[in-house]
Amino acid sequence: MFDLAGKRALVTGASGGIGGEIAKALHAAGAEVALSGTREAPLRALADELGARAHVCTANLSDPDSVEALPKAAAEAMGGVDILVNNAGITRDNLFMRMSDDEWQSVLDVNLTASFRLMRGVLRGMMKARWGRIVNITSVVGAVGNPGQGNYAASKAGVVGMSKSLAYEVATRGITVNCVAPGFIATAMTEKLTDDQKTGILTQIPANRMGSPEEIAAAVLYLSSPEAGYVTGAVLHVNGGMAMV
Amino acid sequence: MSEIADRVKKIVVEHLGVEEDKVTETASFIDDLGADSLDTVELVMAFEEEFGIEIPDDAAETIQTFGDAVKFITEAS
Numbered sequence: 001m002f003d004l005a006g007k008r009a010l011v012t013g014a015s016g017g018i019g020g021e022i023a024k025a026l027h028a029a030g031a032e033v034a035l036s037g038t039r040e041a042p043l044r045a046l047a048d049e050l051g052a053r054a055h056v057c058t059a060n061l062s063d064p065d066s067v068e069a070l071p072k073a074a075a076e077a078m079g080g081v082d083i084l085v086n087n088a089g090i091t092r093d094n095l096f097m098r099m100s101d102d103e104w105q106s107v108l109d110v111n112l113t114a115s116f117r118l119m120r121g122v123l124r125g126m127m128k129a130r131w132g133r134i135v136n137i138t139s140v141v142g143a144v145g146n147p148g149q150g151n152y153a154a155s156k157a158g159v160v161g162m163s164k165s166l167a168y169e170v171a172t173r174g175i176t177v178n179c180v181a182p183g184f185i186a187t188a189m190t191e192k193l194t195d196d197q198k199t200g201i202l203t204q205i206p207a208n209r210m211g212s213p214e215e216i217a218a219a220v221l222y223l224s225s226p227e228a229g230y231v232t233g234a235v236l237h238v239n240g241g242m243a244m245v
Numbered sequence: 246m247s248e249i250a251d252r253v254k255k256i257v258v259e260h261l262g263v264e265e266d267k268v269t270e271t272a273s274f275i276d277d278l279g280a281d282s283l284d285t286v287e288l289v290m291a292f293e294e295e296f297g298i299e300i301p302d303d304a305a306e307t308i309q310t311f312g313d314a315v316k317f318i319t320e321a322s
Binding site for chain 2: 124127169170172173
């Protein structure tokens with residue numbers, strides 16, 4: 001099951017905890033992977049760890065030119081892009097009344113607009129191939145909101161609506177567009193939380209634990225697989241029951 | 246028929262899976278040849294690649310029939 005041999009995947013934010021695991025999972029299933037991120041060193045380290053079938057494509061997703069160039073660079077490295085995982089995302093948290101236009105715009109630029117441009121950039125090849133998988137990493141916050149994250153929640157909810165619209169358009173072409181919405185996942189970011197904060201979070205999670213990056217990667221692997229060809233426009237929530245939507 | 250028209254017809258026949266004799270000068274991609282809006286986008290993409298030209302979006306919207314396509318491409322290439 002879930003054999004991705006011969007498939008070529010572009011994963012953004014591959015230097016992060018979740019993105020790295022996604023790249024590893026797709027690669028382990030046989031896919032060739034293009035690892036994207038802003039910092040080359042961690043991408044290079046991951047590519048070296050993966051060995052064959054791994055490429056580094058640095059890109060700054062807050063720079064429109066860099067975003068436009070990324071699908072081309074990935075296609076050049078691999079000969080095409082069959083699977084796109086929009087995983088890269090940023091936060092610029094602030095209370096609504098204090099949020100600056102810049103905090104708002106920078107989050108929308110990277111999380112929503114760059115995802116749009118990357119999807120547009122890979123579609124031509126997928127249309128011609130009559131096969132494609134797009135998986136966008138959103139967040140439970142996009143569905144239920146979170147104080148201090150008006151910009152982030154808007155960007156993630158925006159990605160969901162955008163994904164569903166594109167899913168409609170390209171369904172007859174063998175291309176699926178889905179979202180994976182993580183809840184609280186144990187990464188370098190959550191390690192910075194205090195024990196009290198962690199306990200507070202866990203009380204909201206029926207599973208009483210944080211998720212692992214591997215559990216997000218498994219969901220992405222499924223949605224990237226040929227077996228998931230009849231699943232499109234879906235949001236797969238991976239959150240330990242934190243929000244059952 | 247011109248060489249350009251032959252090449253355009255070949256793309257249309259292959260892409261839309263229609264009989265060659267249905268692809269007449271005035272045949273509308275959507276109304277007569279069963280294309281949906283996404284098919285027309287793909288046809289334009291295919292024309293761009295075949296003839297090495299750029300077809301801007303506003304021009305693409307005016308290409309409704311086989312004749313329109315041949316005319317545009319003849320002028321552009």
